[in-house]
Amino acid sequence: MSRRDEIIDVALRLFAEQGYQATTITQIEAAAGLSPGAGGLYRHIGSKRELLVAAFDRVIDSRRAAQQAPGIAEPADPRTAISIAGRAFLGYVAADRDLYRLVLRGGADLPVDLTDLYQRLFQPGFDEVAGWLTQLAAGRRDFDAAAVAAVALSSLCYFAISEFTYGCPPGDIAQERFLAAWTDGLLAQLGARP
Template sequence: MAEALRLFADRGYAATSVAEIEAASGLSPGAGGLYRHFRSKEEVLAAAIREHITSTKSQLDVIREQATQFADLPLVERLKMTCHAGLAKMREEQDLVRVLFRDLDQFPELVAEMREGIVNPLYEAIAEWLSTQPELADNDEDWPAIASILGGSVVNYWLANESMHEPPSRIAEERFVLAWARLAMGLC
């Protein structure tokens, strides 16, 4: 699945043959090995997306469990860690994002699975995390909307860097992370 997703990201879904997926996966190209595991190329893509959904759920569970370990750090440091985690998640999902932008309009049901299984849970986790920070607990904020803004800026920074081959305005990642955390500190 990982090799198929990489090929779909690099070449496009339609331009990637089953034989190429088989070769990249260590199977004999054209021998039908892929069909022993999947009925179609689309099923491979769907399985890859579902694997990323499962991984995201597990990651969110771990992050929720570990959140208390960092409760003693200043809020700005916790925010920076959150921003770094968001950028790391974007890097991890790089191939999936590229396939999404290139080809997934052909598969609206898979887009819906990604939205409900990866995107929305990530934004909901940001909102939940923000709402539970002691420094922000007294604020009566629209945490889902704030999470959308903060999460969206991380996505935008990563997408711009990825598509233009340098960060927006050449702002280095550490500089972006610090500015992001300082803006979020304005919620206090």
């Protein structure tokens, strides 16, 4: 990991904890092990806003790389495939926890175009899952893959966000139990036997 990446990580963590507006360059420098107020941060990045944009871009690039990486063979059993997909999505959210916390904490106050961020960061995932669900639905014309994908991914997001925001999952349901019910719900939508 480069020094620039370390600084971006520190900045994103502080932005998530304190809010973007409340976090100062001096605080970021101190937390990153640079001399506070000496301007050392500017050798690695041009501004506080650039730190924020770099953090978002890094997550977007990481997601694109993961989508393009050769995957393992997809299980023939839809239940297993859906369960693996749910766990993978929760893993993405967990890996990007500070980004989610930041957007939830003060999205409207961030100096970025949130619509553009959504289109670049989140919409591709919804589109990919909708395409995958269409394949699993085996050509059913009455199947609304985009709506089912939106409901499925939104429920996973809320589960993860509830855990790191409130310290407990929704309904105090353990992750394994939630994923089992989530998988059964998707199988039912697909017309498969849960």
